[in-house]
Amino acid sequence: MLDLIATTRSPGEIFAKRTCVINRLTATSPNISSARLTRISAADLQLLFDLYNEIFFDHRINEVYQGQLKFSLSRRMTKSAGKTIFPRRPDKIGPGDMTIEIRMGTDFFFKYDEIESNKTVCGITTTSALEAFLLVFEHELCHLIEFIHFKNSSCRGKRFKAIANHIFGHTTSYHELPTQRQIARVKYGLKIGDPVTFTYEGKSIKGILFNINKRATVMVRDKNGTFTDNRGNRYMKYYVPLESFE
Ligand SMILES: [Zn+2]
Secondary structure, three states: OOOOOOOOOOHHHHHHHHHHHHHHHHHHOOOOOOOOOOOOOHHHHHHHHHHHHHHOOOOHHHHHOOOEEEEEEEOOOOOOOEEEEOOOOHHHOOHHHOEEEEEEEOHHHHOOOOOOOOOEEOOEEOOOHHHHHHHHHHHHHHHHHHHHHHOOOOOOOHHHHHHHHHHHOOOOOOEOOOOHHHHHHHHHOOOOOOEEEEEEOOEEEEEEEEEEOOOEEEEEEOOOOOEEOOOOOEEEEEEEOHHHEO
């Protein structure tokens, strides 16, 4: 089998190749024309994969992997920014019948510029949403490559870290992109447990900020509510976009 891993590149070489991917992507994609991300489609992920396969791997991924690749986007991912989904029992599947899916979360990148913070991804300081997106995509490509060669993959392992470092110069397996919780704190001055007010069906409603994911969860005192606290108070649960608080 051709070895996709036996490649060690200098940081300068990696940066030049990544810049080449960015230039080709922004020239070709109907959705991405600058380093800011406001729209993206699954077809853009296929295009991005093709560019990486060409520029970083001389088209060799397709020679080594005969299965299918699937690309998808999710607006619901709130912790990890990307995910690679493998078959559970690869030994039971013929090489041509295998499907591996790369799923990219979108909100981390659409909200990249919401607050000023250190936005390191895989140990590399990023300066734009698109650069951050590419680094997460590279991390998922490392999962794909490790899986193709070894039939399993974990970014906690030494082997994965060596692959990601040799091919893309990554030094960690996580991102420090702003989460909704950080955006709530820095941009809106809100933290869990705070009293909040918002408008619902024309009425001003007061409650307690209970959780923050894609939207904030607010508990509002209501004698008909279905949630009860340990003092017997009843609450109704509301999901409120962060920008809707008064
Ligand atoms: Zn990972």
